[in-house]
Amino acid sequence: MRASSKRTFTLFSVLAALVALAAALAFALSEQRRAATDAIARQGPALTALLADRLVATDRADAAARLHSLEPMLAGGALAYVSVEQGGTALASRAAPGLSIPAAADDAAVREFDVAGQRLREFSAGGADGTPRVRSAWRVPPLALSALPAGQFAAIVAPFAIAGLCGAMLLRRGTRPLGRMADVLAAAETGLDLPAGGAGAGADIVDAFEHVLKAAEQRLRELSDRAQDDFAHNRLIAYQKRCAEAALDALPDGLVIMDEGGVASFASQRVESLIGIPGEAIVGHKPHEWCEQPDVIALLSRYSSNVTRLRRNDHLEFCPGDDDGRRIRVSARPLSGGRAGSATVVVFRDVTHEALARKSRDDFVGHVAHELKSPLNVIRMHAEMLADFGEELSGDTVTSINVIEDEVDRLAKLIEDVLNLTRLESGSLVIDRQRVKLNGFLEDVFETVRRAASARGITTSLDVPARLGSVALDKDLFRIALNNLLTNAVKYNRDGGNVSLHAEETDESLIIRVADTGLGIAPEARAHIFDKFYRADDETAAARGGHGLGLALAREIVTLHNGRLTVESTVGEGSTFTIELRKSAHLLQEAS
DSSP states (O other), rough: OHHHHHHHHHHHHHHHHHHHHHHHHHHHHHHHHHHHHHHHHHHHHHHHHHHHHTTTTOOOOHHHHHHHHHHHHHHHHEEEEEEEEETTTTEEEEOOTTTTOOOOOOOOOOOEEETTEEEEHHHHEEGGGOOOEEEEEEEOOOOOOOSHHHHHHHHHHHHHHHHHHHHHHHHHHHTTTHHHHHHHHHHHHHTTTSOOOOHHHHHHHHHHHHHHHHHHHHHHHHHHHHHHHHHHHHHHHHHHHHHHHHHHHHHEEEEEEEOSSSSSEEEEEEEHHEEEEEEETTTTTTHHHHHHHHHHHHHHTSSSSSSSSSOOOOOEEEOOOSSSSOOEEEEEEEETTTTTTOOOOEEEOHHHHHHHHHHHHHHHHHHHHHHHHHHHHHHHHHHHHHHHHHHOOOHHHHHHHHHHHHHHHHHHHHHHHHHHHHHHHHTOOOOOOEEHHHHHHHHHHHHHHHHHHHHOOEEEEEOOTTTEEEEEHHHHHHHHHHHHHHHHHHTTOOOOOOOEEEEEOOOSSEEEEEEOSSSOOOHHHHHTTTSSSSOOSHHHHHOOOOSOOOOHHHHHHHHHHTTEEEOOOOOOOOEEEEEEEEEOTTTEEEOO
């Protein structure tokens, strides 16, 4: 028999001895518990019956005195508690420390239950013909080593200790071949020739370990091949990256790519020629570390660890700091559609020529509009002079004069709208904010339109709360926006219809609604009514005139006041235009 087989047999013998000892221990514990349970079965009923006989006729004090003599048994013995009861009332009771006496069970001479983690057996006696009833409970001993006597406990535990010591010695002896395994590993690392095997149990372990070494060598070869593939793949990625960067450098616009934390990871060469900052000063830094333009820093900071990034393309124009008159537009947009944790591409574009073209166009429009005002004033003056000869003029002449005056007014309003819209779009219009009592302001604007509505038989209704808040706005500009909405409500209304102005204030905003019962707006035209010079295809609406600038101008004015202008309309029923002004420190003030 080989040494390994002998050791296996010895280990098996030790395990068998341990199992036998465990069985003997379980048998001893069971016998110990059975003996204690039998003692309780004998002592419990006897003590209970004795107390019931002694307490046939007694009072509460006598019962307490008799139970006091049981204190030694309650303190450290098997007795858990004793209770003397008569007519459902306890005369006296004693219980072991930390134990409460449960309620009695009707007509139960013996019962067993758990209280506070202990198994109790209760006996009861007496209670007939008005005599006191005695209940006593005893602890049922658990199945534990602590319940055994010291000598018996030592006799059982000693073999376990001896068997464990023998097993440890055998285990130590059996692990000696692991030392040879370490020598084999060291020899393998130095390239020495190893023996094919050896006798004894160690040879089996060495053979297995040699197989492991061969498998590891095969795995290393596979990893080496994979590393070469990864190296080639990385070289390809690096080549593609250089090609992409070269393509971005060739674009006429400057590009900066920021990660989700706002740190620049790429900057094209064109950026330096546009804003005068080299790429190496941008890459690896946040906007405030490389940019000196406060507006640009504020724009790009929105894309630094911000979970509410805008999905639209944000942009602004600025001068790069030199005095050559150049203007640079910077645009920023998340690469993944505005989701948090995405990179951001920032585009710098030279828009100097575009800005000059816009300025030239705006100057031309403004100049032409101002030049048109002069002949209009002359025409108006001569029409008023002719009107002074009213008694000498025929009816057709008076009618012609009235038409001239109406058309002059319409053309003057068109010119004024063009001028205002041009100034708004060019940014040359400065808002003169004043504190305006909104309810009085709305009543004043509505009164001007009410006269024109009455001439066509259109009723009007004004619903403005008396305690409406005050507003800081440009009174003249906002009057133009409201007047355009109310004038359209009258112009495109039906005879006998209604025009209403309603205002309300919420916790977040102030809302103004202009509603009419007129022609309504078709769904396909609703998306374009705020475009400049847009005219609907509806013949009825086209016949009532208009130049398509009123709503565009109203929207620009409302937007300039940090508000929003929307429309709801049903064809044949009317339209409702809603102005919503968000409350802010510089727009809405608390009413006095």
